[in-house]
Amino acid sequence: MATVAIVGASGYAGQETLDRVLAHPSLELYALGSDSLAGRPAAELDPRLGRNGWRGIPRFITNEAALSCGADVVFLCLSHEEAATVTPPPRGVVVDLSGAHRFVDPGVYPSWYGFEHPHPDDLESWSYGLPEVTAPVGRLVANPGCYATAALLALAPIKDEIEREVVVVDAKSGMTGAGRSLKPSSHAGAVLENVAPYRVGEHQHAPEIASLLGFPVALVPHLLPVRRGLIATCYVRPLGSDLRSILEAHYAESHVVTVLPEGIAPELSRVQATDGAEIGVFGDRLTGGAFVVCALDNLGKGAAGQAVQNVNLLFGFPETAGLRLSGVLV
């Protein structure tokens, strides 16, 4: 058993992480951090946490207290800027779900995240944990961004088999991707029955994708009027290899990522509220190009599910322990 503290447990990513931890056979919840709920019972976040069976869940404590409680695993579910200020505890695994430790180059932070990194010299201590592409190493893990996860699952295995100058990632995410705090752009009145691109040409996941692939892609994120789920359609030009065969071979042993049979497209409805991802591969008869499409849940494989998958790998637990992969109809 490994004990767990969740820092920022009241946000969407924190709540999803809590859900995975409660379902995990080898993780034991030890501390729940939230500055806004410190001192209050867990049921104040969600009444389901007050039910029989969940009554042993600890009360909220401050994020600082949760960080330093001595747990074997700390999940950091804070905003990028808050997470960047954190000094990791001296022992134990820390998985940061924010973007605060995804780059070795501190220069990325002022230009793409809008703040100077307060611990620039420590960034090299963190590894990027995208298990199907680059497994986590060491005890400090930067969990990938949700758009970056979808784009990299689709593109990383084929990156040497496509023209690098012409990759477009047309991506769409549900509203929970924007977090729980209310903003004018995430009001129901702005989002429902609407679809629009945002941060076109300047989304912070673009340099993240580029740093893993070794070349930039044109990322166009859109906000979808659904609660959760993310789909990324990647437009590529193959150099000659059969992209489907490469992707099928890459994910042949995966229980998390499925390459769908020819002619079947990934769909949000099959991945929403799960920790799995679907990939579809299509040729373009007219241009000779190809489309590689990846669907996942922004809070599942795009956040909490992946964070728990990383912990499973680091502790030697079964890779999918605690993950939601078995549902047929959600």
Ligand SMILES: NC(=O)c1ccc[n+]([C@@H]2O[C@H](COP(=O)([O-])OP(=O)(O)OC[C@H]3O[C@@H](n4cnc5c(N)ncnc54)[C@H](OP(=O)(O)O)[C@@H]3O)[C@@H](O)[C@H]2O)c1
């Ligand atoms: N949402 C996603 O799909 C997703 C996917 C991948 C990565 N991430 C990353 O994970 C981190 C956390 O994201 P998130 O979506 O969980 O953010 P969030 O819902 O905004 O929560 C983050 C923190 O903000 C505070 N907060 C939450 N709701 C609030 C409210 N109504 N009023 C005031 N404060 C509130 C909470 O802290 P206190 O209770 O301590 O005040 C919470 O821990 C971010 O760095 C994000 O980029 C998110």
